[in-house]
Amino acid sequence: MLNSILDDLSKTSKSRPLSDVLHIFIFLIISKVLRTFAVFITYDLLKSFHFLFILFLTTLIAAVCLLFIQKPFASIRLTKPVIFRLIKYTICLTIVRVLWIFGLTLCGPLRTILLFEHSDFVLLACFQVLFSSSNGTGVTQQTQTSRIRGAVFFLLAILAIFAFDNDDARQRILDHPEGHAHHHLFTHIFYLLTSFIGVADHKGGVILLIIAVCIRCAIDSLSKKLVVDVGGPKKFYAISTCLSAACLIPVSFMMLLINNIFPESIDLISSSIETTLPSSTSLSFFDTILSSIIPLIVISILLFVSDFYIEQIAAVKLERLRTFRVSIFTMIGGALIASFLWTKFSTSISHNPVWLGGSTEETKPEEHALSGGVVFSIVMFIFATDLLSSPIKQQSGTFIGYGPDGLPLFNLTHQRSQSFVLILRASLRAILAESDSRRIFYFLCINL
Numbered sequence: 001m002l003n004s005i006l007d008d009l010s011k012t013s014k015s016r017p018l019s020d021v022l023h024i025f026i027f028l029i030i031s032k033v034l035r036t037f038a039v040f041i042t043y044d045l046l047k048s049f050h051f052l053f054i055l056f057l058t059t060l061i062a063a064v065c066l067l068f069i070q071k072p073f074a075s076i077r078l079t080k081p082v083i084f085r086l087i088k089y090t091i092c093l094t095i096v097r098v099l100w101i102f103g104l105t106l107c108g109p110l111r112t113i114l115l116f117e118h119s120d121f122v123l124l125a126c127f128q129v130l131f132s133s134s135n136g137t138g139v140t141q142q143t144q145t146s147r148i149r150g151a152v153f154f155l156l157a158i159l160a161i162f163a164f165d166n167d168d169a170r171q172r173i174l175d176h177p178e179g180h181a182h183h184h185l186f187t188h189i190f191y192l193l194t195s196f197i198g199v200a201d202h203k204g205g206v207i208l209l210i211i212a213v214c215i216r217c218a219i220d221s222l223s224k225k226l227v228v229d230v231g232g233p234k235k236f237y238a239i240s241t242c243l244s245a246a247c248l249i250p251v252s253f254m255m256l257l258i259n260n261i262f263p264e265s266i267d268l269i270s271s272s273i274e275t276t277l278p279s280s281t282s283l284s285f286f287d288t289i290l291s292s293i294i295p296l297i298v299i300s301i302l303l304f305v306s307d308f309y310i311e312q313i314a315a316v317k318l319e320r321l322r323t324f325r326v327s328i329f330t331m332i333g334g335a336l337i338a339s340f341l342w343t344k345f346s347t348s349i350s351h352n353p354v355w356l357g358g359s360t361e362e363t364k365p366e367e368h369a370l371s372g373g374v375v376f377s378i379v380m381f382i383f384a385t386d387l388l389s390s391p392i393k394q395q396s397g398t399f400i401g402y403g404p405d406g407l408p409l410f411n412l413t414h415q416r417s418q419s420f421v422l423i424l425r426a427s428l429r430a431i432l433a434e435s436d437s438r439r440i441f442y443f444l445c446i447n448l
Contacts, residue, residue, distance in 0.1 A: 029326065031310040031311070032334065033334045034302045034306070042101070052255045056251075060248075062245075062300045062301070066304075066305065067242065069238075072231075076231065086239065090247060105205070114335070114374070116209050119324035119327070120216075120220050120221060121388075122324070122384070125388040150388035157376075233312060311323065339370060
């Protein structure tokens with residue numbers, strides 16, 4: 001299955017001259033830069049609102065825009081099996097988006113972009129190297145070697161973010177181990193789970209983002225036939241976005257009810273029982289929502305509407321691999337520059353970020369600053385993307401002579417390469433086959 005998907009992705013059309021597609025390149029780069037900017041704005045909004053509430057509002061705004069642009073329900077007749085598959089896909093898509101936005105609250109925008117914005121082709125190529133063997137379809141040994149190197153670089157980049165990225169600014173906040181000024185029940189439960197397994201909360205966010213990108217890759221690969229049955233990628237995306245907004249309605253109201261029952265702040269719990277809030281507080285909350293409508297609309301359009309349509313146009317006009325490479329390189333570069341240019345000191349505000357016109361009360365060091373592990377992972381991700389997304393070079397046959405009828409003969413066979421898991425399994429089977437090697441292996445395991 002992996003090989004068929006990779007072969008389909010590697011079949012690209014003949015490269016067009018740069019002058020013919022220069023405007024597409026420019027629009028694609030601008031779209032990805034704006035998407036990066038929207039991720040940073042989303043992270044600022046998450047400091048004031050619950051992440052499920054932000055996700056629901058942005059998805060709802062995107063669904064309304066897509067209803068007017070695409071009109072997916074105008075002329076559509078879906079069978080019950082297709083509707084059932086569409087609902088399953090929508091549930092998985094909603095789970096991916098929830099994991100993504102919660103990982104954004106834990107890891108920050110730069111690390112979220114580094115971990116989540118990779119194309120399906122890069123992930124499938126990495127999975128093929130790790131868990132699959134080459135099926136002898138004519139891939140050159142040089143291409144296979146470059147993909148192995150790319151998979152190693154990709155794993156090193158993830159390891160650098162997980163193990164060598166010290167998020168020191170979060171550890172200096174003493175009010176609660178989560179390191180947030182406003183604590184939600186979901187965040188508190190997640191912190192308890194990560195503390196139970198001995199992992200910091202921002203490293204737990206790394207795990208969530210890795211799980212989210214793997215699920216996204218799986219559902220995108222398995223839903224290709226569903227896209228055709230629905231009527232094309234644009235109509236499919238519009239319908240799935242509308243259904244995702246519908247799925248988030250009960251979840252958002254449930255979390256809003258839970259947060260009203262349980263106080264958000266640890267300080268409120270330890271203080272006196274003054275849980276009855278005055279009416280001015282509720283009014284300020286709704287005033288804050290109204291003042292945040294414009295940023296929410298901008299985020300929704302940049303993340304879910306304009307980026308999708310421009311990427312679809314680029315995938316048609318350009319090669320798919322070229323579109324993937326330009327997208328991820330632009331977002332990594334834009335996120336790195338934005339992390340430098342973004343405010344060096346985050347401002348703690350009562351319900352309003354500074355850029356929304358709120359008043360400054362207290363300054364504290366910016367969370368999720370750059371570290372050596374992040375810089376190393378950026379370099380490794382760039383190398384891995386370049387190697388894993390390089391076009392597949394087909395192996396040419398070796399001339400071995402002429403046949404009885406005078407036609408030339410070529411040898412197209414080549415050595416079958418195996419994945420790391422298969423090599424490890426074969427080595428363990430060979431070690432356990434003989435009694436002496438088996439005893440030595442058991443002795444080494446006991447000493448470890």
